[in-house]
Amino acid sequence: MNPTATLRFRRLTAAFAVSWALIAIAFALVPIVYPKEVPVTPFQTTGIAGTIIVQDPGPSAAGGVAAGDRLLTIDGGSTYRLFLNPNEVLHPGRTNLYQFERGNRRYTAELEPKICSIATIPTWWAALYAGLLLVSVIYLGIGFVVWRLRPDRAEAWALVLFCSTMAAQLSLSFDWVPIPLAGPRMLFNIPFIGATVFHLFTTYPLEPGWVVRRRGLRPLMYALALVLGTLSLLGERLGFPPALGPTLALCFTIATSLACVVVLGHERRQMREGGSSDRADVMLLGALVSFVPVLLIMIAQMILRTSRPWYVALLWFFMFPAAVAYGILRRELFDIRVVAKSSAAYGAATLAITGIFALLITFADAAVQRFNVSAQSPWFQISFLFFAILAFNPLRTRMQRLVDRVFDRDRAAYRLAVREISEAMVSMLSMKEIGDRILIALTDTMGVERAMVLIFDAEHGVLQPAGFRGDWDDDALDTILPADHPIVTYLLARRVLSRLDFDDETDAEVREACRDVFDTLEVELLVPILFGMDLLGVIAVGHKLSGERLGVDDRQLLRTLANQSAIAIENAKAYDEIAKLNATLEARVDERTQALREAQTQLVQSEKMASLGQLVAGIAHELNNPIGFVHANLQLMDEYIRKLIESRGSGPGADRAREALAKLLARSREGTARVKKIVEDLRTFSRVDQADLQEVDLHDGLDRTISLIEPRLKDGIRVERDYGKLPRIRCYAGQLNQVFMNLLINACDALGKKGTIQIHTRPVDGGVRVEIEDDGPGIPAEIQSRIFDPFFTT
Secondary structure: OOHHHHHHHHHHHHHHHHHHHHHHHHHHHHHHHOOOOEEEOOOEEEEEOOEEEEEEOHHHHHHOOOOOOEEEEEOOEEOOHHHHOHHHHOOOOOOEEEEEEEOOEEEEEEEOOEEEOOOOOOHHHHHHHHHHHHHHHHHHHHHHHHHHHOOOOHHHHHHHHHHHHHHHHHHOOOOOOOOOOHHHHHHHHHHHHHHHHHHHHOOOOOOOHHHHOOOOHHHHHHHHHHHHHHHHHHOOOOOOOOOHHHHHHHHHHHHHHHHHHHHHHHHHHHOOOOHHHHHHHHHHHHHHHHHHHHHHHHHHHHHHOOOOOHHHHHHHOOHHHHHHHHHHHOOOOOOHHHHHHHHHHHHHHHHHHHHHHHHHHHHHHHHHHHOOOOOOOHHHHHHHHHHHHHHHHHHHHHHHHHHHHHHOHHHHHHHHHHHHHHHHHOOOOOHHHHHHHHHHHHHHHOOEOOEEEEEEEOOOOEEEEEEEEOOOOHHHHOOOEEOOOHHHHHHHOOOOEOHHHHOOOOOHHHHHHHHHHHHHHOOOEEEEEEEOOEEEEEEEEOOEOOOOOOOHHHHHHHHHHHHHHHHHHHHHHHHHHHHHHHHHHHHHHHHHHHHHHHHHHHHHHHHHHHHHHHHHHHHHHHHHHHHHHHHHHHHHHHHHHHHHHHHOOOOHHHHHHHHHHHHHHHHHHHHHHHHHHHHHHHHHHHOOOOOOOEEEOHHHHHHHHHHHOHHHOOOEEEEEEEOOOOOOEEEOHHHHHHHHHHHHHHHHHHHOOEEEEEEEEEEEOOEEEEEEEEOOOOOOHHHHHHOOOOOOOO
């Protein structure tokens, strides 16, 4: 059948089985909902496989019937008529002839039926009836819930069939209450218990190879159960002995159930440690605790034929389906072996302490008798018990601590590892350092043979190895998982994945793709590293060096480790982003600083050019006058010399020419001297040839600066010098003169057409003080704090 047809068939058969169980439970409730008096045998029986034993003789005791007698016939016919149709056999007020067997003697008793209803049965039997109903409801509830939660899984289907069959059987097992059609339904239902047990054990936790190769085994078992059920109902009519069908059906169910437990144990021995072995352990535990004991009690009842109500054991039967349901629904199971070992250790310790206590009591009895003290004295017993408690309480505490240390050693080591990892990862800002710390924790603390950390590369959208420890082949180290890989979807669901988790995947392509990841990496678990809804990476964990599986404590440590790693990775990413941002900002700051420096240089150059322009204008004006004098005098000298040559001698004309020439030469000398002084002042002002520190006279620099800006000093601007007695100072004279010139030019600009500029100089401790002030409007208060900012001007 195709998957759709298979799923439809499973739903139909599961619905039929649940309905079968619900009808049985409903019929079992009829005596409670609609109580009425009906005739029943005057004695209570218990029976199995065609053997009916008197359990409680009740009113029949007056007729000589005793507990333990075996019922052989009723009215000369088969006792199975009581199960198939009791209303045809028992009638109020009419006696029936019963044949019994006691030992090797047979006897008959003519007894009248007893009128019974739910209100007249003993309290103990009513409680047993309610308990069996409750267990049947639990059975059906477990099977139905698992089937609804896992409708696409074969083991859930097998479990709901088994639970429905058992629920129907349990609800009809109590024969002191007149349940409609209880006998026929129970006889027909018994062999189907064996068929459903075979179906369940060969489906979960692992389908054996011999069943896979023989797909017809399960239908064959159901067909055989149908034949046996039919034989149980119609065997006497078909000419077979009445007890043949029920006996064969019960033997079939018991033998099949025990064989399935043995097969499961054999298959478990061949399993490798992992998810299936855990489920097999849980199933075996459930079978050994509740399933096998009931089967053994049934066998004992068949052999010994006791009068005990064996079906009371069915009350404990619900532990088995609960264990199976737990294994189907839970993906991570507790370690059965650890629980068993620790329980055994606690039991042994308890027995040892109890033995020591008993030995001390015996020793105390023997000791006190030598001193003629009665060990039976209440005072002695109370005192001895008091001191024994004081002595044994520390022993009990130390013994418990010892057992805890032995069986909780790994858990304590894991707690220590988690604390150390948490403390270490807080300060880790390197992805490599985080990966190395994870790998060390896995290989050293958990003892795995190898481990790998895959980090999600957001730029390329892939998971790729970022660190590993242990032996890995090249294919594993080259593993790259894209973001759209099917296994990423499972990892985003915050699940610790194993290869077995994909056995239930219906999409074959997805199932094989996910299995290929585990086959390539050869690891046992994949643990997602998640931060919010983002997958940051994956921890791939290999098998333990000890050969044990990774248990619940290991998975818990892995989850904690993944959570700590996610926080550390996010911190590292944030640190890297901040570092990159800082580098970018520093580069931008350097770029802007360089631009500002260039702008400052250009502005300083512009300021220098502006000052130079003003200086050049003043110098040009100053040089123009003496040069004009020299030029005009040269023309006059040329004329006087020509006249002097023409006169060629002495006389009034020659004398006047000589006097004029003398005056012109004097004025020319004055003009050239003026030019020389201006050039010397300019050279002294700039100090071009004295760029180093020099000892200078500040007054001389001030005077020369004033002389250079004389063209800017309008007729209404007066310069007042208030010079103190200053020592020569060591400075950069050219730069200082530039400052003086800028201050004086700014003062001229601020004064406008008239005003006074005052210059004060005074010696101070360790230097001199120069004050230049004017009576202009001054600098506004709101910008005074900015006058020393680069590029700012008033």
